[in-house]
Amino acid sequence: MDFIRATTWVDALAAKAAQPGAVPIQGGTDVMVEINFDVRRPPALLDLTPVAELAEWSERDGVLRIGAGVTYARLIAELGDRLPGLAQASRTVGSSQIRNRGTVGGNLGAASPAGDAHPPLLAGDAVIEAESAARGVRMIPAAEFYLGVKRNALAPDELIRAVHVRPAAGPQYFAKVGTRNAMVIAVCSVAVALHPGERRVGTGVGSAAPTPLRAAEAEEYLAAELDWDSGLPAPVAARFGELVSAAASPIDDVRGTAAYRRHALAVLARRTLTWAWNDYRKAAERCA
């Protein structure tokens, strides 16, 4: 197995173009597990850790651009106030050692349906900035990024440069169920993001289908039913939960049964929406 160390982004793109089978590696918290378990033996690893710009984030025109090499620990510390949903999800990733190494870019590259970053990225309308030496930059909305189990929309010569996402315009929540209280892969997870300006609620569902997904019908239902100037009727929250659950296509596996996942998704969706709604109403009443 070759080990290619790119020191600049241009070098990294050139290396990926020259050897499309090379697997990019940042924190290594997914890639090394697969290699150590002999699940995959790529022809080459492309080490992106020396590429300094990947570890940076910036803000321009009201959009955050988060480099693919920004770790979960930094996301929580530096962007937790502006991306609360993503920060909540990041806090549930592995142990503090893993959060010090793992990155959202890596989560996107692996595209596991259980990746914790995916639901808040979906709910927050994130866009993935991909780039290749041959064709330059391509912007891929999160909702179009996940194609199948551990498959994403990247071309073989593309690398993930950054994630673009607007700071939260309203309350955001993430919740997951695991088989223990920490350091655990999600049995299922839900993220919601309130977009009060558009009178819309974004959703993301994890670990309950071949890919992370948005619950489109549930979002449409809320867009039609919600009265943004009043409380959240319990039946609306419950129906929302049912629709989020219906959007999933879970399976039975060692972590949980499909039936349990469907049930838990409805509970998590109802709860996260209720928490977000309560926060929103509280803030609205304070302003009034």
Next chain:
Amino acid sequence: MSVVGRPIARVEGRLKVTGAARYTADLPQDDGKDLVHAVAVCAAVAKGRITSIDARQARAAGGVLELITHHNAPRLRPVPAQEVLGPAHETLLVLQDDRVHYSGQPVAVVVADTLENATHAASLVRVEYAEERPVATLFEGIDDAFDSPRYAPPTTIGDVDRGLADAAVVIDRTYTTPAQHHHPMETMATTVRWTADEVTVHVSTQTISMVRDGLATTFGLRPEQVRVVSEFLGGGFGGKAAWCWPSVVTAMAARLTGRQVRLVTTRRQMFAATGQRPHSVQRVRLGARRDGVLTAIAQDCVGETSAFYDTPPFYIGAATPVPYGCPNIRTTQRFVKVNCQTPVPMRSPVEGVGLVSVESAMDELAAELGVDPLELRRRNYAERDPNSGLPWSSNGLLECYERGARRFGWPERNPEPRSMRDGRYLVGWGMATAIRHAGSDPTSALVRLGADGRAVVQIGSQDLGTGTFTIMTQVAADALGVPVEMMRAELGDTDLPTGGGSFGSHTAASVAAAARLAGEALRAKVIRIAVADEGSPLSGASPDDVLVDDGYLFVRGDRSRGERYAQILRRNRLQSATGDHTPPPREGATVARWAFGADFTEVKVDPELGTVRVTRHVKAIEAGRIINPRTARSQVIGGVVMGIGQALTEATEVDRRDARITNAGFWGYHVPVNADVPDIEAIFVERDDPHIPGSVKGLGEIATIGTAPAILNAVFHATGKRVRDLPITPDKLL
């Protein structure tokens, strides 16, 4: 002042927290070049025959020195199991023929110059099998279950059928417990050097003497030709108590290559390397009068054993007749041969498994009768051991109930299930009784004193990580009469005086007894020398009148007439003495020796998601006298965490079609993490026991027994739903 009973810090603690302690896989190679690495290739099917092994690619790979299969492996001699070697449960002779008995059984071993080369070459070995249909779990083979009058004879006390017939209330329930794996942080590591004179084995083991005897037997050597060293252990929990294949194949590789060979199993291989706790089905019937007094206890268990094994493993009901005074008790066990490794001890193989059903059924009986679960147990307190009919050597169970309950606040419990809440969580309080036989093993100790006044105590036992180095230092220092800083403990080498295994909760009792005898013998010896030494102020004194305090020997009543050990030793040179502890035989015993405990636990359950969190746990234990409350408390914390895993998270999942383990890694086998573990409080009810040296009953197992059933009972109290199939995963509560 006595140091026994004081919470001194671990004597090897600094070495461990600074990384200076060398565990087996850390040991540097002797000369910088000699050490080579072995990697096992493990069977991909659970039952069948190997039809071909294509090793051409592997042999041609870089750095490969040797490739061992059943075609070229050294021939092994059978190792007799329980009769000779204690829990030497793996009787399978590895790499001797083409049969595969369980998934993960080693079928080839590659030796190469580096671990990476060995790992790569192992991945190139192609093995073809003629697969046969395996028996995956006891449920697939339940029709062929057999009993074992030799190893698991039924226990019958009184007349259970009459006891059940006379009962006002009968509880008849069936519980299942899953297969589980030990998973110490340190996986199984062995390094072997084989020369014509001696075979030197560094190995992570709970019993150096058994590894020595086992290797000698299987390779046809004399035990004195084999030296086994295990200085520090990163846990074992029973998995390293047994004879296991990684050590055998490492020795084979060392013999064939003439090199020093190391084999460290991977975490995945730990699912078929050091055995497992067997899956069980336990039917319990309790008969009781309206006031809760038991009229009958019947327990019928079925457990798994390996397909190739000829001597069944644990009789998990063996302790069922002990906790409660009941005139009519019957326990039986049958076994099913399954394509798995041979079960080995794990975190209390008898009480820790077999009492789960009894303690849950007691809780069900309490609910049925409307009697408080603690009160029900008090009403059935056994004044003598019901099993043997003998009086207890000592018994602090009632005080464990009382102090544990008081500390926990048990009287505040609302008996109604689902009656206690904390916000959206249902709150449940549960309790259970714990008992564990208190035994020890024959153990020898040597204490040596130098002219600098420093002493060393040596025993060929080992420290599992529980604090054996520390307690041995305390006991020997007290016995000799020197400050604890002047005593150093050595363990983990078969060149030292022979000690027993670190299992069965025997270590503290065995090591403490031997260290005390040796320390006292040395003190007496030096006193005799001093009173006969004309240069000593003690000259001419009666030995019985010489006292020792803090390394200073003096004549009773005249503290000024004395001198220090160091001064005597400078004139009389190095002195040593041995002590031999011989446990009383179980046959013909006049008392029943047991440790006791009571677990009280609080859980909070999310009623919509079925997730359970243990939020408080109080454990009261009577284990005689506690040598070191600090290391003892650590053991209790560890034991309770194991109980949380047993109750809520840990199960080895087997695919019932092909008998392969589907969650073979920490990604899928979930041990509790910090967020699953609440504050754990340990209360020690101390008792003098005239029938046990030093009143030391041992803590290893009593620390975990009782915890899982207390949690099960708390979950019922929280939710009103009784789960009888462990572990309680969220889906089972919906």
